[in-house]
Amino acid sequence: MEYTTIEQLNKFESKTVELKGWVYNKRGSKGLFFIVLRDGTGLVQCVVNNGEVNEASWEVASSATQESAIIVQGVVNKDERQVGGYELQVTSLELVSIAEEYAISPKSHGVEFLMNHRHLWLRSRRQWAIMRIRNRIIMSIHNFFQESGFIQADAPILTGNAVEGTSTLFEIDYFGDPAYLTQSGQLYGEAMAMAFGKIYTFGPTFRAEKSKTRRHLTEFWMIEPEMAFYDLAMNMDLVEDFLVYLVKDVLADCSVELDVLERDIEALKRVEKPFPRVHYSEAVDLLKSDKTWDMISEEIAALKAEVPVLEAELADNKKRYGQAKKWEKKKIDAREIEINQRQEEIKESLRNLPEWQESARNFEWGSDFGGSDETLLTRHYDRPIIVHRYPAKIKAFYMKRDPEDDRLALGMDVLAPEGYGEIVGGGERATDITFLEDQIAAHNLPIEVFKWYLDLRRFGSVPHSGFGLGLERMVTWICGLSHVRETIPFPRLLGRLHP
RNA sequence: UCCUCGGUAGCUCAAUGGUAGAGCAUGCGGCUGUUAACCGCAGGGUUGUAGGUUCGAGUCCUACCCGGGGAGCCA
CATH class of the missing domain: 3.30.930.10 (Bira Bifunctional Protein; Domain 2)
Known part of the structure; x- marks a missing residue:
């Protein structure tokens, strides 16, 4: 048995190896657990079958929480469907330490929350x-x-x-x-x-x-x-x-x-x-050109056209919601969040773009380029x-x-x-x-x-x-x-x- | 410093001025091939803070606090 890392699994196909890491995610049923193991070099799904491990190992699999540290032994199988392309058929499991309730769940989080948990967020x-x-x-x-x-x-x-x-x-x-x-x-x-x-x-x-x-x-x-x-x-x-x-x-x-x-x-x-290689004066001309102006106008028009489409979808989803099955409701809810976020993005762009357009047109030779000017220049x-x-x-x-x-x-x-x-x-x-x-x-x-x-x-x-x-x-x-x-x-x- | 958007459950978000909800997470139960697994049940709230308007405020107004994005400046 060899201790190795997830990154190296391709060298151990059909062999038994030992991995040390943390529980990234876990799902399962009565007699079967799928533990996604994280060891810093990658992720691998470890399959724990009740009939194929001893009682102590099974107990570790059932009790291990997200980010608990474990040592896993098992056989490496190639499986294209999995992250990393390999899967581990577990033969034994050992608990190093159990993790308390972990703050960063596998669902989405906001910026402030993640930044406050940067020391843990790095594991994602x-x-x-x-x-x-x-x-x-x-x-x-x-x-x-x-x-x-x-x-x-x-x-x-x-x-x-x-x-x-x-x-x-x-x-x-x-x-x-x-x-x-x-x-x-x-x-x-x-x-x-x-x-x-x-x-x-x-x-x-x-x-x-x-x-x-x-x-x-x-x-x-x-x-x-x-x-x-x-x-x-x-x-x-x-x-x-x-x-x-x-x-x-x-x-x-x-x-x-x-x-x-x-x-x-x-x-x-x-x-x-x-x-x-663009000479400053050339860049200024490009910035002030109709070409730049039209490019922004087109973008504004495209964004404005997107708004009614999103609103129609939102209204349609609301109509379907009452009769939707539970899994459909979840999908609709998730989509609603997506649409809301996209709408916010569009609103912000529609606020910014006309200002960018004006500031590019009125750019004076001798000034330094602002952030928006740089963006517009590079888009050409x-x-x-x-x-x-x-x-x-x-x-x-x-x-x-x-x-x-x-x-x-x-x-x-x-x-x-x-x-x-x-x-x-x-x-x-x-x-x-x-x-x-x-x-x-x-x-x-x-x-x-x-x-x-x-x-x-x-x-x-x-x-x-x-x-x-x-x-x-x-x-x-x-x-x-x-x-x-x-x-x-x-x-x-x-x-x-x-x- | 200025402009702009926001703050609702542990997390992500809903809620024409009229009984605060959902998903995830957590706990319990079910399921032997799951892919942010799924299904059932449960607990979980002083809606950022302080005032004000109103019969009634998460929703409207004022001030403040905190955060996102942008201006200036720059890699």
Whole structure:
């Protein structure tokens, strides 16, 4: 008998194995129980037959509650109908510990409830799939850079100054002096690139802005490569290769996870080189175009047409309800909830879309794109796009100017498709010390704290570039989720510090 | 900070201003191939808080508290 994990069951067909895990779900009848076992690597249905196990094992099967810990021995059978494709015919069962009444039942729950039980919610199947994909992406990130001659070099988390002077940071007391939790490893990354050539940082990042949206966390993980002797074009080539590489790995290794999440694989398969490269001015024109206006009008019309259809179904269901059998009533009730939720979604979209439409049309050259603008831009394409050369005044002080148009900075953002928006921000850095000194003054930043940074331009200044990838936003997009909060084990959000 | 939507049983949700309900979960009973199993029975409520309007408030009004979504800002 061999102890193994659910993930490895395909190597033990028709053999007897031992599994250790938790009861994910249980159903059964007088002499037969179906226990869905969860061990962290997957799920498997264990069949306990009264006639085939001893009394002690049968007692464990009858008394085990949801999330009770058990050790199961049994024969592995291939069964295509089951989750994971295998089933265990149980020969013996041992109870490790009985679980109290479990809060998260197999039915649906609201966001607040689940967030309050995040420590338990992580055991659920969707969360399992998301965390495994997160893990796969992290591994691929390291592989990509390590294979390409980068070394990982970490930037400090505690800093004495705000990097860009724009964001609101978390302030702490550092032995009597004010200090901040880092909002970016950027400047340190540049120093390390001058030391090692090509580096990447991978660590937590903190933003104290009071953003309450599906794209924001107050604590998130960022990957920031920085490369000496790279210009903007090379930087864009790198980010393109990088993202294609990550998506390919997830598609190759996480088909089960993507399936659990019901992710549209085709959308991910379209993530191929080359990504459209859209000049800021071009993006502004597209945003203000009739094409964008009409696209939204069509969407509004489609949503408006959906309302009477839903209402008709609701009325029809109500009519049938009186005479419906019990199981039909349950179906009607469930459908009613679905319809109500859909109606709320439509209402919200109908509130938002006209505003988006107006704001896109009235967009002024020189402003930064808002969340809705990014969504609208990406809807014109089937894969990520790279928007480059933004107005300098909306970008950080260290951005190099476009030699062909001084109003522009050599920055670039990658916008993910399907409405996911900005996942990468980066660009080519300024090399001229006088320019940087002027910029620091123009941004009202204290020159003293940038003394060390300016040294980088004093001793062998070279063209260099880099970017930052928001891990959680990447995972949200790859998994096709509606909110970043599910992409990190214990999300920190505005108003959320526990558990 | 501002805009917007919401708060009813442990959970998810119903309830033209007129007797607060259902499903799940829990307990008991039935069923040897179930797939969020099913069937029967039972327990379970100060409708977020405080006021107000009314013969009568879950429903209308005011204030506050908590949560969702969005703006600003950003990965």
